[in-house]
Amino acid sequence: MNSFYLKITACDRVFFEGECVYLSFPGVDGSLGVMAHHQPMATVVENGLVRFRLPDGSEHEVIVSDGMMNVENNRVDILAFSAERPDEIDIRAAERELEIAREQMQQKQSLIEYNLSSASMARAMARLSGARRLKSDEPL
Amino acid sequence: MAQSREIQNRIKSIRDTMKITKAMYMVSSMKVQKAKNKLAASAPYFDGLKRQIADILLHFPEIRHLYFDNRQKDEKETVKKKGFIIVTGDKGMAGAYNNNILKMAREAIGGSEDFRLFFVGEYGRHAFHDLQDHIADDFHATAYDPSVHRARVLTEYLLDLYDREELDEIYIIYTRMVNTLTEEVVKEQLLPLRTSSFLRASMKAKGDMAKDGDYLIYPSPEEVLGSLTKNYVTGYLYGALTESFASEESARMLAMQTATDNGDDMLTGLSVQYNRMRQAAITQEITEVIGGAKALRRKKEKNRKARTEE
Numbered sequence: 001m002n003s004f005y006l007k008i009t010a011c012d013r014v015f016f017e018g019e020c021v022y023l024s025f026p027g028v029d030g031s032l033g034v035m036a037h038h039q040p041m042a043t044v045v046e047n048g049l050v051r052f053r054l055p056d057g058s059e060h061e062v063i064v065s066d067g068m069m070n071v072e073n074n075r076v077d078i079l080a081f082s083a084e085r086p087d088e089i090d091i092r093a094a095e096r097e098l099e100i101a102r103e104q105m106q107q108k109q110s111l112i113e114y115n116l117s118s119a120s121m122a123r124a125m126a127r128l129s130g131a132r133r134l135k136s137d138e139p140l
Numbered sequence: 141m142a143q144s145r146e147i148q149n150r151i152k153s154i155r156d157t158m159k160i161t162k163a164m165y166m167v168s169s170m171k172v173q174k175a176k177n178k179l180a181a182s183a184p185y186f187d188g189l190k191r192q193i194a195d196i197l198l199h200f201p202e203i204r205h206l207y208f209d210n211r212q213k214d215e216k217e218t219v220k221k222k223g224f225i226i227v228t229g230d231k232g233m234a235g236a237y238n239n240n241i242l243k244m245a246r247e248a249i250g251g252s253e254d255f256r257l258f259f260v261g262e263y264g265r266h267a268f269h270d271l272q273d274h275i276a277d278d279f280h281a282t283a284y285d286p287s288v289h290r291a292r293v294l295t296e297y298l299l300d301l302y303d304r305e306e307l308d309e310i311y312i313i314y315t316r317m318v319n320t321l322t323e324e325v326v327k328e329q330l331l332p333l334r335t336s337s338f339l340r341a342s343m344k345a346k347g348d349m350a351k352d353g354d355y356l357i358y359p360s361p362e363e364v365l366g367s368l369t370k371n372y373v374t375g376y377l378y379g380a381l382t383e384s385f386a387s388e389e390s391a392r393m394l395a396m397q398t399a400t401d402n403g404d405d406m407l408t409g410l411s412v413q414y415n416r417m418r419q420a421a422i423t424q425e426i427t428e429v430i431g432g433a434k435a436l437r438r439k440k441e442k443n444r445k446a447r448t449e450e
Binding site (some may be wrong): 009010011012013014027028029039040041042043044066069070073077079081082111112115116119 | 178181182185186188189191192195196260288292293297300355356357358359363364367368371374375376378
């Protein structure tokens with residue numbers, strides 16, 4: 001099977017590095033997929049769930065935030081502020097973050113604060129949905 | 141004896157101070173280690189961002205973006221509105237760390253007319269009291285234990301000013317660690333980004349670059365570049381804050397080490413002085429006793445002589 005090189009880098013570690021056969025990620029307007037020998041591309045990865053399949057057939061999931069992706073020479077680079085496995089996410093903490101973000105959204109605030117809290121809300125929701133999915137095994 | 145009690149008191153107080161400096165030394169050394177680990181962990185991410193920006197600039201050399209130094213507006217402006225981010229510590233007790241930054245900051249501001257100051261760390265804000273009118277009041281950030289979240293908040297704040305063109309150039313003045321012992325204060329331009337610096341970084345990768353026609357940027361180069369820049373600025377700020385924090389703690393470590401060494405020297409001096417004084421006191425006492433005994437004996441002998449003469 002054709003494979004490509006995938007590297008997922010978060011700001012505190014290199015999350016994954018190695019061969020991969022299929023990758024799906026949340027794009028600007030919906031989920032997108034990448035397979036081997038993809039056209040060179042640079043794009044934005046939204047907050048959400050990235051899935052990839054390794055040559056041995058195993059599937060992996062990772063929840064990313066504020067990501068960028070670059071495809072070139074059969075090599076895919078994903079750079080994200082955070083990259084976490086669903087089982088690494090503390091649901092309680094994510095719920096608390098969502099609560100805080102929601103509360104902040106309701107208060108009168110400047111545009112900067114609005115941008116910040118809506119971004120942190122999106123992050124919290126992405127983490128929650130990723131982690132909850134793992135628990136209930138329901139399809140996304 | 142009163143003086144030797146004084147010396148003893150001083151020795152005791154120096155010992156107490158040394159306990160504090162030793163503890164601070166250990167706390168700081170732990171923080172330095174932590175900050176260094178954080179810095180090392182974020183390096184691959186930051187390098188990756190730099191490479192991606194370079195890639196896009198290489199593929200689209202004609203792109204003119206608000207965040208880059210080749211924007212059209214630049215050529216028309218004569219007076220630049222400058223912003224300075226000055227990263228100092230929250231407190232002193234770190235040797236020359238804070239003063240070095242303040243000195244560099246004064247130099248950087250130089251003759252600028254239209255400028256605003258943003259302080260990370262309280263020390264700087266107090267030191268620049270004379271330029272109160274230029275200090276952004278609603279910009280508050282502590283230098284202690286930087287996080288990505290704080291960097292993100294600062295970026296949002298700065299980019300907002302930049303987008304509204306209230307600032308044309310943003311500089312950051314912070315301390316970089318050259319190695320464990322040497323630190324240097326640097327002034328770097330945060331925005332607009334210098335296209336040349338990115339291109340130079342990626343020159344060697346140019347060979348295996350894809351053909352321009354095939355390169356897809358989705359949804360649009362502007363949007364991707366905008367997003368990248370935001371992440372880049374956040375990453376840069378995070379790196380600068382972390383490095384400053386590591387430098388501050390390392391400077392404090394050194395200052396505390398010196399303080400402890402000085403304390404040791406003082407203790408040696410004082411204990412020699414104390415022993416000498418104690419010895420002098422003992423010698424004097426013995427001399428007095430002997431003198432007294434001699435006098436007594438002489439008196440007795442005199443009495444005896446007087447008696448025999450009688």
